[in-house]
Amino acid sequence: MDSIKILRIRYENIPLFHDGCFEFSLMAEDRVSDPTQVFQLRRNLYTQKLSALVGINASGKTSVLKLIYLAMSIVLERGSLNTLVYDKSLLQDETKITIDFCHGDSCYELHSIIGKRAPSRSMGTELYFKEEQLFKKPLASIKSKKDALYFNQTRLALQRSQLPKDALGFLKFDDSIVISIMTDRQLPAVRSLITFTNNNALMLYGQSASEVLHAFDSNLEMLSSSMIDNNISYTIKFKSDPRTFHVTSEWGLNNLISSGTIKGQNIMMLIEDVLQTGGYLIVDELENHMNKELVRMITDIFKNERINKHGACLIFSTHYAEILDFMDRKDNIYITRRNQTDTSIELLNYASEVKRNDVKKSDVILSNYIEGTAPSYESIQALEDYLCSKMD
Template sequence: MKRDDNMRLLRVEIVGCGLFQDKFIFDFVNSDSVRKSYFDNDNALQAYKIKPGIYTQVLMALTGLNATGKTTTLELLSAITQIVMQGKSLNDPSIRRVFFKLLPLMKEKNLEWNVFFFYKHKFYILHSVITAENILNEAVEDSGFKFKFEELKKCKEKVTRKNLGEVASYTIDLNRSEVADNPYLKDDVSIISSFKGFQGSVFPLGQSTNLNLPAWIGVPAEEVVHVFDPNIENLSISRDKEGKTTSRLSFKNHRKFTYGGSPMGLLDLLSSGTIKGLTVLPGIIRVLKLGGYVFIDEIENHFNKKIIEWFFSLFTDVRTNPNGACLIFSTHYPELLDSFKRKDNIYITRRDKENYCECVRYSDFVRRNELLKSKVILENVINGTAPRYQDLENGRKWISSIVNKEGV
């Protein structure tokens, strides 16, 4: 069933994060037109329409060289999405970890953002400033991240793609000082929590990139299990009243063998792709059902390319994505992006001349959509998307000198 009261993120602007030299901007809306091609079937979903000419993306990718800010960018977007859509506090352990990591890079220990969103047929901006002045001072009782200032603004004008990001078009609807005496509003909870009735879900960026553990409870459907391993006959993880978890597993070609024990034992019996797939898929299904956002870092880890393309297809088909859910992921392999029908939903992270990170939109540099996106990126058509030849050559020469040196 289509949900018309979902909150839709349109744009995030972040100021004060020293990782970026200037303001960091990430658009969730289209910059190119949305048209069905001759090859699209009736169920194809390029982007989700919220107003004439304004669509939100259903697939978004971040790609770039190592150490250009992909993971940090995803972490920031995931944290802000949880704060705005789920009412998470700044000091929630998963949120605090993200901001604490950025603490040395925060200018004057402050970080601010504008979150443009669409809710119940109206356009809003949430302007927030957070501070970490006392976070390292254990002597201060209420040390931690806090909201220093917040305003919620509503747009009074007709919004188009072109004026969406013009702050002057919005007027103040709610100021944090107006609710400062509310005993239920804590210093680390956004005033957006006063908005009731948000629909949608968030599958936040977790630790699955480097930590792959079986984290589901229940019996996965056979149809889902066989996407990742068709040899599995039965698989379940259960939790008793004392909170102890146990698992059971049997295979079609070894029916005499049944594993029963800790879920950690599944790591020795199932592939990494099966473990990760069955861990993340319940969250993906929930977001597809309700609408919302899924964040996955390094999506290529543990998965066959066809499995990843199957994930993409879940978001680009109205039958499985009726509410405009969005998958936002990072990848080191731009070949995955060759299956993308659009080019305005790809962001590239790179280093500028002063070695600051920046995040640029692929479509701002490349006009033609028929070009292989992987070729454009790997051939450094957009400067900063491939390793410098001289760096690679210098590394090769150094290694050559070591391996050919006499002695051990």
């Protein structure tokens, strides 16, 4: 196996979350009856091709996605803590990140302790790695799923504080020691549309493939963009219309084509990246601007063995529980909810909460069978009573 695959991400001492921690696994924990729905690493070790987060408004879905993106970027993008795009307020001094992943013929566990400091009044707060440990074991030593995450008796491959001074001199304070094991081979792509959830700007440069364009708008003949003198220009042509439209602003583009078409071009461009490298695409509110069948089309792309040959994974959040019925497994669905005592965020695995396979996942979520997954009856009734009072 040449590709790098993330197995698990765990955070500790993170204020927003219940008990200060959460764990997100990309391993197939349940029995694998259909191997086409997962990606095989070794024997009975599989990773997910789809992973969903579902929850009501303000339940913490976006925060979870941001932290998943951060951890993945540290390993797969050699990213520096202070240059990656995420909400730094999610971390605090002494936050611990544990990342389990496979690379080549080895399995690794990275422990990183984050520090937070203000070097000067003018510079503001910066993050750095206080300490890190990297454990390594042969992939061939893994006999079961549990073995993959067991490192208690595994030798320590690297420790940040034990590195020679000359090595530390080349390592920036906000770069992880994990970059030392990454070769020059192409790393799996990590792509994110988190920042585009409420900002529907076209990311495309050049001309959109007609097959991609027509999947989202059959009336369009051509859509392209170019940069001239640092100014973006969009060219649009519709079928059965001799005119060609040229606009030079996102506002002008949004007046001509739908938000769903724009999002569709963006997401398909990133899907191509992650499919080619066996990477990860993170999308917040996948259903935004999308017809239900288009969402199904996107999830089906990742489930298709002929297309997804390298085990690329789509990680997305949704408000619409019906989308979960497109998912063939239970262990790749996570639920975010607010703890009833202290309103902290809880991250639950659906398979741990629901054992039955004969009930539609959307029915489970919408029925509030797992408490906190649907708006309360009392809140809805109170809203209706309030509106009634305004009608007097």
